Amino acid sequence: MPLTLPADRAPTEPILAARGITKRFPGVLALDHVDFEVQAGDVHAVLGQNGAGKTTLMNILFGLVQPDEGALYLRGQRVHFRSPHDAIAQGIGMVHQTRRLVAAHTVLENIVLGHPRVRGFLNLRGARREVETLCNRYGFTVDLGARVWQLSEGERQWVEILKALYGGAKILILDEPTSVLTPPEVKTLLAGLQALVRDRGVTVLLVTHKLPVVMAASHRVTVFRSGSVVARLRTGEATEEILVQHMIGREVAFRTADRSAEAGRPLLHVEQVSAFNDRGLLALRDLSFSLRAGEVLGVAGVTGNGQEELAQVLAGLRPVTSGKVRFADRDVTHLSPLERWRMGVGYIPAERIEVASIAAFSLVENTALNYHFDPAFTPRGLLDDAGLDQLTRRILSAYNVKAPHQYARARHLSGGNLQRLILGRVLSRRPRLLIAHLPTQGLDVEATAFVRAKLLDARAEGAAVLLISEDLDEILSLSDWVAPIYEGRFVAVLLREQADSETVGAMMAGLQKEAGAR
Amino acid sequence: MRLGRYELTLEPRPAVSAVYTVLTAVVAILLALALSSFLFLSADASLLGAYRAVFSYAFFNPRGILATVQRAIYLLFCTYAFLVPLRAGLWNIGLPGQVFAGALAAFAVPFVLRAQEQTLTIPPGLVILLMVAAAAAAGAMLGGFAGLLRARLQVNEILVTMMLNSILFWLVAYMIKEGGPFMGATAEGEGFTLPAPLTAPLLRGVPFTAALALGAAVLLDLLFAKTALGYRIRAFGENPAAARYGGISPVALSLLVFLLGGAFAGLAGYHAFTAVPGVYKIPGNYGFYGDLAFYGIISALIARGSAVGAVPIAVLFAGLSLGARFAQGALHLPFGVDYALLGLLMMTFIASHALYQFRLAWRRVPSEVLQPAPTELPEG
Numbered sequence: 001m002p003l004t005l006p007a008d009r010a011p012t013e014p015i016l017a018a019r020g021i022t023k024r025f026p027g028v029l030a031l032d033h034v035d036f037e038v039q040a041g042d043v044h045a046v047l048g049q050n051g052a053g054k055t056t057l058m059n060i061l062f063g064l065v066q067p068d069e070g071a072l073y074l075r076g077q078r079v080h081f082r083s084p085h086d087a088i089a090q091g092i093g094m095v096h097q098t099r100r101l102v103a104a105h106t107v108l109e110n111i112v113l114g115h116p117r118v119r120g121f122l123n124l125r126g127a128r129r130e131v132e133t134l135c136n137r138y139g140f141t142v143d144l145g146a147r148v149w150q151l152s153e154g155e156r157q158w159v160e161i162l163k164a165l166y167g168g169a170k171i172l173i174l175d176e177p178t179s180v181l182t183p184p185e186v187k188t189l190l191a192g193l194q195a196l197v198r199d200r201g202v203t204v205l206l207v208t209h210k211l212p213v214v215m216a217a218s219h220r221v222t223v224f225r226s227g228s229v230v231a232r233l234r235t236g237e238a239t240e241e242i243l244v245q246h247m248i249g250r251e252v253a254f255r256t257a258d259r260s261a262e263a264g265r266p267l268l269h270v271e272q273v274s275a276f277n278d279r280g281l282l283a284l285r286d287l288s289f290s291l292r293a294g295e296v297l298g299v300a301g302v303t304g305n306g307q308e309e310l311a312q313v314l315a316g317l318r319p320v321t322s323g324k325v326r327f328a329d330r331d332v333t334h335l336s337p338l339e340r341w342r343m344g345v346g347y348i349p350a351e352r353i354e355v356a357s358i359a360a361f362s363l364v365e366n367t368a369l370n371y372h373f374d375p376a377f378t379p380r381g382l383l384d385d386a387g388l389d390q391l392t393r394r395i396l397s398a399y400n401v402k403a404p405h406q407y408a409r410a411r412h413l414s415g416g417n418l419q420r421l422i423l424g425r426v427l428s429r430r431p432r433l434l435i436a437h438l439p440t441q442g443l444d445v446e447a448t449a450f451v452r453a454k455l456l457d458a459r460a461e462g463a464a465v466l467l468i469s470e471d472l473d474e475i476l477s478l479s480d481w482v483a484p485i486y487e488g489r490f491v492a493v494l495l496r497e498q499a500d501s502e503t504v505g506a507m508m509a510g511l512q513k514e515a516g517a518r
Numbered sequence: 519m520r521l522g523r524y525e526l527t528l529e530p531r532p533a534v535s536a537v538y539t540v541l542t543a544v545v546a547i548l549l550a551l552a553l554s555s556f557l558f559l560s561a562d563a564s565l566l567g568a569y570r571a572v573f574s575y576a577f578f579n580p581r582g583i584l585a586t587v588q589r590a591i592y593l594l595f596c597t598y599a600f601l602v603p604l605r606a607g608l609w610n611i612g613l614p615g616q617v618f619a620g621a622l623a624a625f626a627v628p629f630v631l632r633a634q635e636q637t638l639t640i641p642p643g644l645v646i647l648l649m650v651a652a653a654a655a656a657g658a659m660l661g662g663f664a665g666l667l668r669a670r671l672q673v674n675e676i677l678v679t680m681m682l683n684s685i686l687f688w689l690v691a692y693m694i695k696e697g698g699p700f701m702g703a704t705a706e707g708e709g710f711t712l713p714a715p716l717t718a719p720l721l722r723g724v725p726f727t728a729a730l731a732l733g734a735a736v737l738l739d740l741l742f743a744k745t746a747l748g749y750r751i752r753a754f755g756e757n758p759a760a761a762r763y764g765g766i767s768p769v770a771l772s773l774l775v776f777l778l779g780g781a782f783a784g785l786a787g788y789h790a791f792t793a794v795p796g797v798y799k800i801p802g803n804y805g806f807y808g809d810l811a812f813y814g815i816i817s818a819l820i821a822r823g824s825a826v827g828a829v830p831i832a833v834l835f836a837g838l839s840l841g842a843r844f845a846q847g848a849l850h851l852p853f854g855v856d857y858a859l860l861g862l863l864m865m866t867f868i869a870s871h872a873l874y875q876f877r878l879a880w881r882r883v884p885s886e887v888l889q890p891a892p893t894e895l896p897e898g
Contacts, residue, residue, distance in 0.1 A: 317762060338765030349763060358757045368749055369764040378746040385744075 013076055015040035015203055016061065016092075016171055021070035023056055026404075026412040030056040032227040033070070038171070043197050043204045045214040045235065048224030049247055049444070054207050055097075057224075058173050061205075062094040063087035093164025094173040099156050103149040110148055111163045131166055138165070138196060154185030158192070165202075172196070173205040178213050190217040209247075211240045223247055226444055267293045267464045268314075268433055273323030274488075275309050283309040285488040286323065291481075293432065296455070296465040297493075298479030300472055301508050306488035307468045308350065311437045314466065315347040316340045327433060338373055346370075346431025346463075348422060350438040352415060356422045359411035363403060363421060366410050367392045370425050395424035400450065416447040423451055427458055434458050437468045452478055472501050472508075484508045524880050539874070543820075546870040547834065550862040554842075557858055563849050571848055572859075576841030584723045588794045589836035590829075592807070594731040595786030596814025597821070597828045598738060599657070599779045603665075603675075605742060605823055606775040607755035612664060612679025613815070614808030615686035616657040616780045620787025621800055622686075622693060623656030624649040625700055625709060628716055642715040649716070653788035654781040660686070661780020662773055669772035687808060694800050702799060709791075709800030718793035725793035730785065738825035751775060786811065810839075813860065820867045835860060 014037035023031040031053045038044045048054045059065040061072065063081030072079050074090055081087045084094070101110045112127045131144060142151075142158055151159065157177060164172055174193075178186045194217060196202040206218060214221050214235065221238060223231040223246040231246040268291040277283035283306045291297050301307055312318035314325065316337040325333045332340060349355040357366050368388050371377045377384045377391075392406040399420040403413055410418060423439065436455060440448040455478060459465050469475050475482055482499040483490040484507035491507040551569065558568035575582040596613050603610040610616075627633075627649045631640070660682055667673040693700040694709040702708040718725040742748035754761040754771050762768055790807050791800050813835050821827035842856035 315763070336765070336767060337762065338767065341765045347763070351759075354757075355759045355763045358753055358760050360756050361753070365749070365753075369753065369760060372746045372749050372753075373765055381746055382744050383746055383749055 014038055014073075015075055017073040018057065018061065018067075019071055019073065021057065021060060021067045021072075023053075023060065023065065023067050025414065026408075028414040028417075029227050031060075031067070034224075034227070034229055036222060036229060038203060038205060039220065040203050041197060041201055042219040043193060043206055043217055045218035045221040046205060046207045046224065047209065047211075047214055047221055047243060047247060049209055049442070052224035052247075053227040054224045055175055058094065058175055058205065058207055061087070062092060062173055064094075088167050088169070091168055091170040092173065093161075093167055093169025093171070095157065095160045095164060095175065095177060097176045099153075099160065101148045101156060101159060104147060106145050106147055107142055107151070107159050108144040110159055111144075111166050113163075115167055131162065134162065134166060138162075138192075138200065140192070152185070154188065157185075157189065161192075169202070171203045171205065173207070175207045176209075177206065178208065178210060186213070193217060211243055214243065215240060265293060266290050267328060268466075269324075269326040270314075271324040271326070273313060273325060274321045275313050275318055276321060277306075277309055282321075283488050284313065284320075287489055288323075289483060289490060289493055291433075291464045291466065293462050293464050294459055295480045296459050296467055296478050297481045297483060298475035299466065299468040299483050299485050299490075300475045300504055301468075301470070301485035303470060305485050305508075307437065307485060309488075310485070311347065311349065311435050311466075311468055314433070314435050315345060315349075341370065341373065341429075344429075344432035346426040346429055346434045348426050348434070348436045348439050350441065350468075352418050352422060357410045357418055359409065361410055362407045363396070363401075363410060363413075364388050364392045364406050366421065367395065367425050370429055391428065395421060395428055399424035399454075416443045419443060419451065420447065423454055427454060430461070431458070431463055434463050434465045435468070436465065438470065439467070440469070440471065440474060448474075472504060475504070476501060527879050542870045542874050543867070546866040547863065549870075550859070550866040553862050553866070554859050557855050558845075558849075558851065568845055568849055568851070571845040572838065572841035574841075575844040576837030582837075582840060582844065584795075585840050586833065586837040587724055587728065588789075589810075589840060590833045591725075591727050591731045591793075592786050592790050592810070593813055593817060593832040593836055594735065594828065595727075595782050595789060596811045597817045597832055598734055598814075598825060599661075599781075599783035599786065599811075600815045601818040601821075601823055601825060601828065602738070602751075602779040602782065603661075603775040604818060605748075605755050606751045606771055607758065608665070608668065608772060608775060609676050610661060610664070610679055610776065610779045610783075611676050611815070612661060612682050612780070613783050613786075613811035615679065615683035616660050616783030617787040617790065617807060617811050618686040618690045618804070619656040619660045619780075620653035620784030621791045621804070622690060622700075622787075623652040623784065624788045624792050625712070625800065627652050628712065629700060629710075633713055633716060645716055646718065649792060650785070650788055653784040655784065657784020657787065658777045658781040661776040661778075661783065665773045665776025665780075668776070669769040675772075675776070683808070687805065690800060690804055694802075694804075700800065707802040712792055712798040716792070717795075717798050718789075720795065723795065725789065727785070727789040727793050731789075732829070734782070735825040735829055742823075783811070786814075816864050816867070820871075835863070838863065 017035075017037040019035055021031050021034045021036070022029070034053070034057060036057060046054045046058070056065060060067050063084045063086050066082070072081065079086075079090060081090075087094075102113065105113070108124065108128055108131060111131055112124070128144060135142065140158060140162060142155060142162070148156060148159065161172065161174075177189060190213070193204050193206070197204055206213070208214060215238075218235045221231075221233050221235050221243065222229055223233070223243060225247060233242070270287060270289050272286045272288055273284055274282060274286055275284040287306070287310065289297065299307060299310065309318055313320055316332070316335055316339070320333060323333075324331060327340070327345065328343060330343070332343065335343075353359060358369065364385075368377070368383060371388065371391070372383070377387050389406060395401065396403060396406060401413070401417050401420045401424070403417060410421075413421065419439070426434070434455070439455065440451050443451065452474065455465055455467065467475065467478055476496070476499065479496055481493055482496060482504055483493045484504050485491070486508060494504070555565055558565055563571065576586050577583060596617070599613050599616060600610050627645060631645065633645065661679075664675045664678040664682065667678050668675040692698050695701065695707050700709040702710045718727060742752060750761065750766045750771060753764065754766055754768065758768060761771075791797055791804075817828045817831040817835060820831050839856045839860050842851075842859045845851055846853070846855045
């Protein structure tokens, strides 16, 4: 339920404002003359898709990133943050998406770490008193003596909030605070933030791409789309539909699967496969399915239900504990990733930067990541520089990768351009089985449409495509078969015609379990 | 840092030209020499005389040049031993141990053939070849052990190689001291002397290992720049997860780079103890060579992973350490002046790295920051 603003609150002078902010990164315009303001005592939601520019703006407000143009105003006065130190000194605190705590230290030690008054000597007893007062004031219950590694993710987030408040923060920036929390933790967080705002006059900036969070916890909302502010609304006057429209922009014509294509022969059989995740827990449980050439199987699910492990098992990057994988009439269960690449498995991992590319390498060298074993590109063990150069230039032009030249470093590409390069590189191998994990995550609308079209092209050319996505619309528009995954199992494998978003959504949430595996 | 209306900041340098790279190195050397003048203050000669003594011995005296070349070869092999695993993101701190393993293996060949007691029936050339191969293989085995532990069991390679250094140090002590199998004829804590025909052949006083060292520099740089294997090593060094995704086997690669690195260190051991005229045995102060081996780490780091780039650095390190050692004796300089000079060079090189990647910039501080004054908000 949206919060209501006190009736007498006319738009006053904003406590924090950004005017005409422009920020360019090599090849991208991250922010384009953005005006942004926050009223004191609000929970102000900053909404937008990945890559819309919201995190960049927050980093500018916190002094982590310097704008190319524009200025910041705090309580009406022009300010210039050269580093987060300046921002903290002015009462701005930020809680990042990933935790930045020392796991082996206690909660208290983490809270006082880096505080301006802590120079040389630690007065832990005095600090403890102060932090305890703070806790009582805000109604937090956290054991100050506990080690951070013992805490849950939600508690750790509170420690960071507390740390920011102890540092004197009056304006609190939270970047995607709910992304790693369980639903009860989200509820606690949002309630706590509202108490902070209501009772203590703290101003909260809540960066998110989740509509329910915006609707439940914010007073106002600013919507970003591809580097610009597209809407400023009071949450009470907004609906989820309106926000979605602003977020996505115009309707984009997405190509959908053309179902007249004849499916080919069975190419991939997965039989009763189980596998552990990195924490040693069973992430895949007796999962079985098969996939034919020229078909797309869409695996729909909430992240963390075994999707990543499934992709890795198929790519040969994760051992199975039991079960079998057969590909092209061959038992590939124990084959290495290299042998699978050679057999025609192509894998587009979800982690573009961490796994699918090498930041310090040139684009040509990144192309070589899928070609260094290919005899055509490694005559007598030497890399065929000219061939790779040509191939890379072909990929750059065919996949609209915006890059200064093919010897630019991968780290200078934006997420969308990097994904186009990775997609082009993998598809240029003409894989017989394509595993695409979150292929459009964080991409803008055009890039998303482009990637989807390319996946359908691969299917039309006879590839079997395993599409793993959280985006139900994407799954439904591209797939021949839809498999909702829940806790390491396919709840069902449905023909696209039988799959509607309600059924699949319910299955993804684990609500409905039916044996329908084919 | 802020001074008045200006502030001094450290900014990343955008692109750096090759000329600039060389220039920073030259400045670093000059700075180290300038700082070392403090070391020469107590010299029996003028400051200029001290510098002249260092340089003339290292680079102009016929005996000194040969010593410089010998030491540079040794340092170069040690550099490669560190550099190859480094390109794969792994740290080979086991240079001394691998050097010792190489030396022991090299001497084991004549020992097994009883070459030090009787005349040989096999041609000495073949024995020398066997010694070289044994030294490289022993170094490789020791390195490979650490590589295997790293690849299979994720045991930290730095700890393993460091501990192996200690083990090999004492193994050498056991082998050459009184009663040890490699004990020399005089039993003064030295190993046995290599029979003259088995010493490495010299050309104008320079052993054939020089050709090996220089050839390896070119081949290594070609390996990394041009071959698929070199690409895999670099990819693994930059991003192991991406390398694995791309089908590169971490186990095989970790093992391979440590085998190769260890082999180079083994060759360094062969060179130091069987190819340098006047040595031809494992001397009692063999630990000195172990310490010297660590300069391979520094020269690999300064050369930014380029084997050819490491050649001048190794020559410089070798020459200055020998020259300073000579000057120490000739001019009654304080003890350890050679190591002090190497240390200074190391520090200025590392400091130059910071200036290579960053630059100091003066910026005018925007006046509105200096005098925060309430202003009318522009209409947004």
